[in-house]
Amino acid sequence: MKALQTEAKIENLQPVLGFLEEYLEDMDCPPALTMQLQVALEELFTNICFYAYAPASGDVLIMLDKQDSILKIYLADKGIPFDPTAKEDPDISLDASQRPVGGLGIYMVKQIVDRMEYQRVGEMNVLCLTADLNKVGKHGKI
C-alpha cells in the first residue's frame, strides 16, 4: 500500500497523477490502461478540489493498493458529503447541439474501472475504485 496526502487543489494534479503513474509503472501496466486510470483519478481528484471544501481548502488522501491483479485506488477527504456513485449518467446518444457541456467525468470513471464504491465514514468521504489489471483489452479498460 502506498499513500499520498496533499492539499486538494488543481496545482497538485500533476504530482497526484505522477504518483499513480509511478505505481503502475512498477507493475508493468500497459500505457493505454495507465492513461485511463489517470483519467479516472483526475476526474475524482478535481471534483474534490472544486467542491469538497469550497470556498475553504483541505487535504485529500490517496492510497494505492494491489493484491494479485486487483488494483484499488482510495480517495478520502473531509469535505461536504458527496456520493459520485449516485450521480445520474449523462445521455451519450445526444447530438452535439443537444449535449450539455460537462458532466462526463464521473461517467468516464464508471466506464474505466470495474467498480466504484462510496462510503461516508464519520466526517470523511471515502471512494474506492477497483480495477482488475488482468481484465484489460487491447486499448485498456474501455
Add this chain to the structure above:
Amino acid sequence: MEITQKREDNNFEIAISGRLDTVSSPQLQSEMEAVTAEAESVVLDLKDLEYISSAGLRVILLVKKAMDQKGTLVLKNVSETVMAILDVTGFSTILTIENDKEQVEPHESTAD
C-alpha cells in the same frame, strides 16, 4: 500541452500535443475561442496528444458547437488510446474523425 496553429485564410489547423487535462484545457479553450470567432474550417491534429480527460472533451464539444453554426470541424490522427475515450463518451459519433491509416498505425519494422 503545446498548441501549434496554422492558418490559411479562414481555415485553421491546430495541433495539440502532450496532456489535455483540467490544468491545461483552459488555455486551449481561450485559444479556440479566438480561432472559432474567425474560422470557416477547423482541423484538430491530435497525433501527439497523449492524454485527454473530461476537461479536454468539454473544450472539444464547445468547439464543435461553435463550428456547427458556421463551418466544419474535423479531428485527425487520433491515437487508439484517445479514440477509446471518444468512443466511451459517445464523442466519436458526434465528431468527424479522419485518420490517415499510415500515420495511425506505423508499419512495424521487421527484425533483421
